[in-house]
Amino acid sequence: MGKTTGFMEYQREIPEEVNPLERIKHWGEFVIPMDEERLREQGARCMDCGTPFCHVGRLLSGMASGCPVNNLIPEWNDQIYHGQWREALIRLHKTNNFPEFTGRVCPAPCEGSCTVGLSGSPVTIKNIEKAIVDRGFAEGWIVPEPPKTRTDKKVAVVGSGPAGLACAAQLNKVGHTVTVYERADRIGGLLMYGIPNMKLDKKTVQRRVDLLTEEGITFVTNTEIGKDITYSELKEMFDSIVLCGGATKARDLFVEGRELGGIHQAMDFLTLNTKSLLDSGLADWEYLSAKDKDVVVIGGGDTGTDCVATAIRHGCRSVNQLEIMPQSPLKRQPNNPWPEWPKILKVDYGQQEAATLYAEDPRRYLVSTQRFLGNDQGEVQELHTVEMKWVMDEQGRYTPVEVPGTEKVIPTQMVLLAMGFTGPDVSLLEQIGVERDERSNANAEFGKQVTNVEGVFTAGDMRRGQSLVVWAINEGRQAAREVDCYLMGSSTLP
Incomplete structure (x- = not known):
C-alpha cells in the first residue's frame, strides 16, 4: 500500500x-x-x-x-x-x-x-x-532486451494488434524466432488505425514496434495470410502459428436507403483518416471528410465517440450520436454492485468536445433508425428515426418496441455506423479448417488458446469477440505460454 x-x-x-x-x-x-x-x-x-x-x-x-x-x-x-x-x-x-x-x-x-x-x-x-x-x-530505462540465446523454433503470428504484439513479445523473450504478418501498411492493427491519434499518438505505437524490432522480432506488412501467402506455405515455414486477426467484421444496419452514398462504417472512416494523417497530414485528401456536413453517428460506444471527435476536427457543421439503449444512471444501481464495472453515465472526450462546441451533448438515447432518404445524386440527405422503449416479453427478456408518434427527421450528409463487430473475417479460418463457435469466432478454450488444427493457436478478439485492448494483451500472453509449452514441452512464461 x-x-x-x-x-x-x-x-x-x-x-x-x-x-x-x-x-x-x-x-x-x-x-x-x-x-x-x-x-x-x-x-x-x-x-x-x-x-x-x-x-x-x-x-x-x-x-x-x-x-x-x-x-x-x-x-x-x-x-x-x-x-x-x-x-x-x-x-x-x-x-x-x-x-x-x-x-x-x-x-x-x-x-x-x-x-x-x-x-x-x-x-x-x-x-x-x-x-x-x-x-x-x-529516463531511458526502457531499452531493447533481445534474448541471450535462440531456440531453433520458428513461430508465425498473424495480425499485429495488441494480442499479436503481446504474443510475439513473449515468445521472443524465450528465444523463439518470431515473424508477425500484417495486411495493412503499418504495424499495430487496432492500435494504429482503429484508435484516433489524439487518443493514442501513433509515435507511441511505433516506438514500441521499433523496440520489438530491435529485440529480434520480424514484422512483415502489406501481406495477407490466406491470399499473399497461403496457409500451406506458412505451415511449411513455421513450427507453430498464432492467429490474432481480431474481430473485423462490422455490424451493419439493414434498413431502407442503406445503399446511399455518404453512409460509412465507422472503422473505414477512422482508418482512412489516420492513414491520411500519417501519410500527409491530411493533405492528400485520401479520407472521408466530414467538413461542413451534418454528421450522424449510430452507436454509443468508444468507436462512436472517436467518430464524434474526428468529425469535429474535420469541421463538421453538426453532430448527433444515436443510441438505442437508455441513458445510464448517474450512480451505481442496486443490481450493479461493487466490484462489478460501474454502469453509470460517463462523458467521454468526444461528447465533451461536442457539448462545448454546440452547447449540448450529442447523444440521443432510445432512438432507432427507420430509413435513409437521399437526393437525385444518390447521396444521403435525411435520417428518419423513431423513439423506442424496452418491454419485457413472456420469457422475461427485454426487447425494444417502437413508440408511435415519435418519428423524427434528422438532416445529414454523412452517417457513420459504429455498432460494433460481429466476429472475425472467416476466410482464413475456413482455409485452415479452424472450428468456429456459435458467434463465428475461432473456437479455442480460454487459457489454452489452441484450435482443433495441430500447431495452430489463436488469441484476442478473433477468439473472444470484440473486447478491450487489455483482454487482447492477456490472451496474447496466454497464447505465447501455450505455444512455448507445445514447442518445448514446458514453459517459464507466466
Missing part, C-alpha cells in the same frame, strides 16, 4: 486536459501530465485492503472486473508514493507488455473494483500506470 491514511487525507485527482476549443484544432494528445508530487499523493491513496480486487481480472455480469492482465497495482502504487519509479516500472512490465497503450485507452476496470471506491472515489490507477511507463521512456 501507499501511505497508511492516504485514502483519508487525499482526494482523487485526475489529470487536467487541454480546453476542448483548443484541442479540436489539432490531432495531438490533450491530457496534461501530472507533476510528481501530485502523483505520489494519488499513489498514497492505495489502501491496505487485504484482498485487492483491482488486479484480479475476471468477468462479472458479462463485464471486466479488475485488471485482465493482473497488474500488480498495490505494489507499484506504493513504490510511486516512495519515489521508487524504476522499481515501479519493473513491476508494471512484469504483467503488462504495453502499459503505454493501456494507460491511454483502457477504460480501467481496475478502478471500478478499487476498494476505496466502495465509500469514496477510487485510486487513479490508469493515470499512474501511464505516468510510470512514460517516465521509463523519458
Whole structure:
C-alpha cells in the first residue's frame, strides 16, 4: 500500500486536459501530465485492503472486473508514493507488455473494483500506470532486451494488434524466432488505425514496434495470410502459428436507403483518416471528410465517440450520436454492485468536445433508425428515426418496441455506423479448417488458446469477440505460454 491514511487525507485527482476549443484544432494528445508530487499523493491513496480486487481480472455480469492482465497495482502504487519509479516500472512490465497503450485507452476496470471506491472515489490507477511507463521512456530505462540465446523454433503470428504484439513479445523473450504478418501498411492493427491519434499518438505505437524490432522480432506488412501467402506455405515455414486477426467484421444496419452514398462504417472512416494523417497530414485528401456536413453517428460506444471527435476536427457543421439503449444512471444501481464495472453515465472526450462546441451533448438515447432518404445524386440527405422503449416479453427478456408518434427527421450528409463487430473475417479460418463457435469466432478454450488444427493457436478478439485492448494483451500472453509449452514441452512464461 501507499501511505497508511492516504485514502483519508487525499482526494482523487485526475489529470487536467487541454480546453476542448483548443484541442479540436489539432490531432495531438490533450491530457496534461501530472507533476510528481501530485502523483505520489494519488499513489498514497492505495489502501491496505487485504484482498485487492483491482488486479484480479475476471468477468462479472458479462463485464471486466479488475485488471485482465493482473497488474500488480498495490505494489507499484506504493513504490510511486516512495519515489521508487524504476522499481515501479519493473513491476508494471512484469504483467503488462504495453502499459503505454493501456494507460491511454483502457477504460480501467481496475478502478471500478478499487476498494476505496466502495465509500469514496477510487485510486487513479490508469493515470499512474501511464505516468510510470512514460517516465521509463523519458529516463531511458526502457531499452531493447533481445534474448541471450535462440531456440531453433520458428513461430508465425498473424495480425499485429495488441494480442499479436503481446504474443510475439513473449515468445521472443524465450528465444523463439518470431515473424508477425500484417495486411495493412503499418504495424499495430487496432492500435494504429482503429484508435484516433489524439487518443493514442501513433509515435507511441511505433516506438514500441521499433523496440520489438530491435529485440529480434520480424514484422512483415502489406501481406495477407490466406491470399499473399497461403496457409500451406506458412505451415511449411513455421513450427507453430498464432492467429490474432481480431474481430473485423462490422455490424451493419439493414434498413431502407442503406445503399446511399455518404453512409460509412465507422472503422473505414477512422482508418482512412489516420492513414491520411500519417501519410500527409491530411493533405492528400485520401479520407472521408466530414467538413461542413451534418454528421450522424449510430452507436454509443468508444468507436462512436472517436467518430464524434474526428468529425469535429474535420469541421463538421453538426453532430448527433444515436443510441438505442437508455441513458445510464448517474450512480451505481442496486443490481450493479461493487466490484462489478460501474454502469453509470460517463462523458467521454468526444461528447465533451461536442457539448462545448454546440452547447449540448450529442447523444440521443432510445432512438432507432427507420430509413435513409437521399437526393437525385444518390447521396444521403435525411435520417428518419423513431423513439423506442424496452418491454419485457413472456420469457422475461427485454426487447425494444417502437413508440408511435415519435418519428423524427434528422438532416445529414454523412452517417457513420459504429455498432460494433460481429466476429472475425472467416476466410482464413475456413482455409485452415479452424472450428468456429456459435458467434463465428475461432473456437479455442480460454487459457489454452489452441484450435482443433495441430500447431495452430489463436488469441484476442478473433477468439473472444470484440473486447478491450487489455483482454487482447492477456490472451496474447496466454497464447505465447501455450505455444512455448507445445514447442518445448514446458514453459517459464507466466
